[in-house]
Each structure stands twice: as C-alpha cells, then as structure tokens.
Amino acid sequence: MVDHVIETEHLKMIYPGGLEAVKDLSIKVRRGEVFGFLGPNGAGKTTALNMMVGLLKPTKGRTLIDGEEVKPWSKTVKEKIGIVPQETILWENLTCTENLMLLANLYEVPKEEGQARTARLLEELQLTDKADARAKALSGGMKRRLNLAMGLVNEPDVILLDEPSPGLDPQTRRVLWEYIADLPKKGHTLILTTHDMDEADYLSDRVAIIDNGELLVLDDPRKLKASVGEGDVLELAFDEGADLHKAADDFASLGFIISANVTAGRVVIRTKDAMSRLPEVFEFVKEHDSEIRDVRYRGNTLEDVFIDLTGRALRDGD
Numbered sequence: 637m638v639d640h641v642i643e644t645e646h647l648k649m650i651y652p653g654g655l656e657a658v659k660d661l662s663i664k665v666r667r668g669e670v671f672g673f674l675g676p677n678g679a680g681k682t683t684a685l686n687m688m689v690g691l692l693k694p695t696k697g698r699t700l701i702d703g704e705e706v707k708p709w710s711k712t713v714k715e716k717i718g719i720v721p722q723e724t725i726l727w728e729n730l731t732c733t734e735n736l737m738l739l740a741n742l743y744e745v746p747k748e749e750g751q752a753r754t755a756r757l758l759e760e761l762q763l764t765d766k767a768d769a770r771a772k773a774l775s776g777g778m779k780r781r782l783n784l785a786m787g788l789v790n791e792p793d794v795i796l797l798d799e800p801s802p803g804l805d806p807q808t809r810r811v812l813w814e815y816i817a818d819l820p821k822k823g824h825t826l827i828l829t830t831h832d833m834d835e836a837d838y839l840s841d842r843v844a845i846i847d848n849g850e851l852l853v854l855d856d857p858r859k860l861k862a863s864v865g866e867g868d869v870l871e872l873a874f875d876e877g878a879d880l881h882k883a884a885d886d887f888a889s890l891g892f893i894i895s896a897n898v899t900a901g902r903v904v905i906r907t908k909d910a911m912s913r914l915p916e917v918f919e920f921v922k923e924h925d926s927e928i929r930d931v932r933y934r935g936n937t938l939e940d941v942f943i944d945l946t947g948r949a950l951r952d953g954d
C-alpha cells in the first residue's frame with residue numbers, strides 16, 4: 637500500500653477581491669518522494685503550498701498530514717514541516733550561525749544538537765567559510781542557501797521548497813539540485829514549486845502541472861513526456877517577416893511530419909528520426925523561398941506537455 641504523508645482534499649482559495657487562485661486541489665504526496673508543482677507565474681503554486689501548511693486558511697477544503705487535519709500553526713505542522721519560502725527571509729544583522737541557532741531555538745532543538753546541526757548544514761550547503769559573516773554581507777545565492785538551511789534545522793519529515801533556485805548561477809544551481817535530490821535518501825519528503833521545466837524534470841519523482849489554479853495533470857515526468865507523442869522535436873527559427881503559421885501548415889502536409897505548430901516565435905515540428913530528416917527539412921524550406929536562421933533539436937520536455945495541455949508555452953508566462 638502506498639504511504640501518503642500529505643493529502644489535500646478539494647483545496648480552494650478565493651482571495652478578497654474574488655480571484656480564484658486555487659480551484660479544487662486534491663493530491664496525495666507519497667512518503668519519501670520529491671513532488672513538484674510546475675506552472676507559470678501566478679498559477680497558484682505558492683497559494684497551494686501555504687494552504688497545505690496552514691499559513692493560509694483555505695476558502696474550502698482541508699489538508700491532512702499523517703492523517704491529521706492541518707490547523708494554522710499547529711504543533712504537528714511545526715514538528716513535521718519545514719518551509720523555505722519564495723521570498724528569502726533572514727535576520728540581516730545576524731551571522732549565518734546566529735540565524736540558524738535562532739531558528740533552532742524557536743523549534744526548541746536542544747542547544748548542543750542545534751550547534752551540531754548548524755555546523756553540518758553550513759558545511760553541506762558550502763557556507764562554512766561564511767559562518768560568522770552577517771547575512772546582509774552574503775550574495776543572493778548564499779542567502780538562498782542559508783534560507784534552505786534554515787528550513788532544515790528542525791529536521792522536518794516534509795520539506796516545502798517554494799522556487800528553490802531562481803537567481804542562482806548555473807553551477808550553484810547544480811550544487812543545490814544535487815543537495816535537494818539527496819534529501820529523500822535522508823528520510824525527507826519534498827514538495828517543491830517551480831516554473832522551470834528542467835528543474836521540475838530533474839528533481840521530481842512526480843510532477844503536478846498547474847495553470848490558473850487548476851491541476852491539469854499529475855504523473856512521473858517520464859510518463860508525461862512520453863504522453864505528448866512519439867518522435868523528436870525540431871524548433872526552427874525563420875527570418876523576420878516569415879509567415880510561421882503557413883510554414884507550419886506546409887510542414888504538416890509532409891508525410892514524415894507527425895505535427896507542426898507555432899510556439900514562442902518558432903515553428904516546432906515533431907518527427908521520428910529528426911536528425912536524419914534535417915536535409916529534407918532544409919530542402920523543403922528552400923523550395924518555399926524561405927530561410928532557416930536557427931535549428932534546435934531535442935527530445936520531449938515538460939514544456940511540450942504544458943503546451944499540449946494549454947496551447948501556451950511556460951516561458952510565455954515568465
């Protein structure tokens with residue numbers, strides 16, 4: 637039997653003013669998995685997360701953690717959940733160590749244990765040499781990592797990460813991804829939100845795609861990608877002024893093309909064995925007195941899944 641650590645039942649949030657930010661969210665998070673919410677800006681990810689941990693009272697519905705209903709600021713939540721909010725929150729005038737120790741105190745972690753955890757977390761998140769630096773003297777990426785450490789200091793069963801890596805350089809992002817990916821091995825369950833399809837794909841065991849407050853689909857990222865269709869994708873950029881929709885229609889008439897669409901200013905064609913078809917594609921374009929400026933070749937991504945479901949690109953929402 638699958639062991640669920642969190643279960644939401646018909647969560648709904650209507651903000652004052654009438655905006656329905658989350659419509660009817662029922663999900664079950666498995667113990668020990670990385671569960672990703674993927675959706676564009678404003679999809680309702682933060683709202684959903686905040687309701688799940690009792691920071692925001694739902695208009696309707698409820699959340700169960702280990703079968704117990706979440707109440708705002710309840711002991712269960714405090715003991716079992718660690719949340720790393722989207723907006724970095726630190727005490728700017730305290731050092732890294734002091735920030736962590738202050739939080740350990742709030743969580744009533746015994747002092748020596750708190751010190752040991754603080755030292756370990758600083759080490760794991762590569763902040764040891766900044767242990768005695770004030771938070772205000774850290775770079776943005778370091779602040780983000782300190783914030784993650786602060787969410788872990790009470791060693792919660794479930795960790796919620798709201799957009800773990802915006803603004804990080806690619807290398808720091810990788811370090812953070814590796815660290816996050818390891819957390820389930822240490823017994824944690826992870827729930828994260830992101831509008832970055834690569835992040836969702838790399839980290840999540842299962843992904844819930846949400847848009848306009850609605851859960852569109854929930855599955856293993858590999859299965860989601862496979863569901864979009866067979867074949868590989870070629871993204872073609874044309875010179876300015878080209879009629880992209882006509883180009884897509886022309887491509888669609890070719891026998892070996894599975895589908896052709898226009899997305900984010902490019903003609904996106906799907907075909908089996910795309911690489912070997914490239915000469916034919918170029919020839920075809922030339923025959924139509926057009927010119928290709930740039931070609932990208934790739935397999936399916938979660939972005940394709942999003943486009944398939946909504947007709948829009950995720951990145952359009954950025």
Ligand SMILES: Nc1ncnc2c1ncn2[C@@H]1O[C@H](COP(=O)(O)OP(=O)(O)OP(=O)(O)O)[C@@H](O)[C@H]1O
Pocket residue numbers: 651652653655657675676677678679680681682683684722831
């Ligand atoms: N306190 C609030 N009062 C009114 N509307 C709000 C409030 N907080 C969020 N919203 C609205 O609810 C919708 C969902 O917002 P939310 O922050 O949950 O989205 P998100 O998916 O986390 O987006 P992002 O990727 O930008 O973080 C948005 O339209 C937003 O403007």
Ligand SMILES: [Mg+2]
Pocket residue numbers: 681682683722798
């Ligand atoms: Mg958000």
